[in-house]
Amino acid sequence: MKYMAYILLLLSPVLTAGSTKPDPIDTLINALCAVESNNNPRAIGDGGRAVGILQIHPIMIRDVNRILRKDAYTLSDRKDPVKSRMICRVYLLHYGKGKPNEYLARIWNGGPLGWKKQATVKYWNKVKNILKGKDRCKN
Numbered sequence: 131m132k133y134m135a136y137i138l139l140l141l142s143p144v145l146t147a148g149s150t151k152p153d154p155i156d157t158l159i160n161a162l163c164a165v166e167s168n169n170n171p172r173a174i175g176d177g178g179r180a181v182g183i184l185q186i187h188p189i190m191i192r193d194v195n196r197i198l199r200k201d202a203y204t205l206s207d208r209k210d211p212v213k214s215r216m217i218c219r220v221y222l223l224h225y226g227k228g229k230p231n232e233y234l235a236r237i238w239n240g241g242p243l244g245w246k247k248q249a250t251v252k253y254w255n256k257v258k259n260i261l262k263g264k265d266r267c268k269n
Contacts (some may be wrong), residue, residue: 135167155222157174158231158257161193161235161260162235162238162257163183165257166183166184167185167207169183170216171183172209173185181209182208184208184214184217184218186218188205190217190221191204191208193221196222197224198220203216206216209235210221218238222237223247225242231257231258232254233245235250235253235254236253237252
């Protein structure tokens with residue numbers, strides 16, 4: 131049952147495609163992509179551990195697969211922008227459902243309790259500037 135709920139959450143942008151209002155989580159994920167890699171799906175960072183448009187670490191793949199209760203994603207999926215966004219969506223909705231963008235961005239940067247870490251404030255400020263249009267990274 132829980133797996134089905136996640137599938138519906140993943141499909142929510144598709145189900146609301148006719149809407150004129152963008153999905154807020156997609157807007158946030160776009161900003162995260164700009165901060166993480168300047169939207170470069172070939173980006174590699176953190177000594178080779180962080181890969182793709184959202185700089186996803188192997189532990190994130192394991193955690194998302196645990197959340198979904200199946201091996202839905204592989205390490206190579208980090209190089210696929212669409213799958214990377216889906217991985218991010220699952221992670222953020224699991225750990226931060228209903229939370230404001232600041233919490234979600236800081237969770238993405240610092241893990242499930244990242245919203246509590248002082249070290250994630252600087253990251254949030256970068257994301258916030260993109261969301262406000264103050265930083266012109268590609269989207």
